[in-house]
Amino acid sequence: MKTEAIVRRSLAEEVAAAIEEKIKLGEFPVESKLPTEPELMKQFAVGRSSIREAVKYLSQSGYLNVQQGLGTFVKSSTGHxxxxxxxxxxxxxxxxxxxxxxxxxxxxxxxxxxxxxxxxxxxxxxxxxxxxxxxxxxxxxxxxxxxxxxxxxxxxxxxxxxxxxxxxxxxxxxxxxxxxxxxxxxxxxxxxxxxxxxxxxxxxxxxxxxxxxxxxxxx
Structure with a gap:
């Protein structure tokens, strides 16, 4: 019987995957502003650090654009x-x-x-x-x-x-x-x-x- 390894993901990776899915489904449309950190913390029931790590990862992956003082905006539905x-x-x-x-x-x-x-x-x-x-x-x-x-x-x-x-x-x-x-x-x-x-x-x-x-x- 073939076995497959289970990849364990951190909370930040889980949140990033969930936000990415919402972007792809259009729940967070391209060019729209992402909900604030407190709103995302409440929505995903995680701490601030997990949200920040997830946003940083998605920003590096081409999905989000963080604009200091303005907020975080959805940049692309496909990333890199x-x-x-x-x-x-x-x-x-x-x-x-x-x-x-x-x-x-x-x-x-x-x-x-x-x-x-x-x-x-x-x-x-x-x-x-x-x-x-x-x-x-x-x-x-x-x-x-x-x-x-x-x-x-x-x-x-x-x-x-x-x-x-x-x-x-x-x-x-x-x-x-x-x-x-x-x-x-x-x-x-x-x-x-x-x-x-x-x-x-x-x-x-x-x-x-x-x-x-x-x-x-x-x-």
Missing amino acids: HALDSKIEKANFNDIFEVRHVLELRIIEKAALNRTSKGLKDMAQALKNRAKYAEMGNLTACVNADIAFHSAIAESCGNSILTALYTTLSEHVNKFFMTIYKDTVPFLNSQQQHEELMLAIKDKEVKKAVDIANRIIQQL
Whole structure:
């Protein structure tokens, strides 16, 4: 008898799936404003953190557009699924090459456009990266690494670049989980990542790009 593994999802993932379904069914129409956090918390009987994680995920997936001070709006009923499907079938070397090109451009722009919030997100992700690397928790370490680079992408000031990079990073993340057996490579590159964040903070564009190139060449 064939057995199938049951995939356990977090509350945030369950909420994201439920909101995505409502978007596809037209209950949350494209261009409409999503209900407020308290309304969503009541509707799905979950806490604020689960709602925020779900909204962040759906924003990165192309379904929602968060406009600070105005609210969250439904952007698309299909998200990035078409792009995801194409990437799934692509050769990893092609994926990595595109991510490399995007990352360098993103770092250039992030060094010019970074905000205090963006720097705070980078610092927190980098702190988590170091902590999980020292603990030997590979999954959490990879996720923190992706979060750090995603925080840089979100600071570049170009939402399309950010969305493309986030989508590609999800696939690179899967690859990292297959090639790395422990967190030693992350421990070895932690200092370079600290230097990258400092260069972005100081708006040293060339230095930031040079550091990023050295990091990428070690992968």
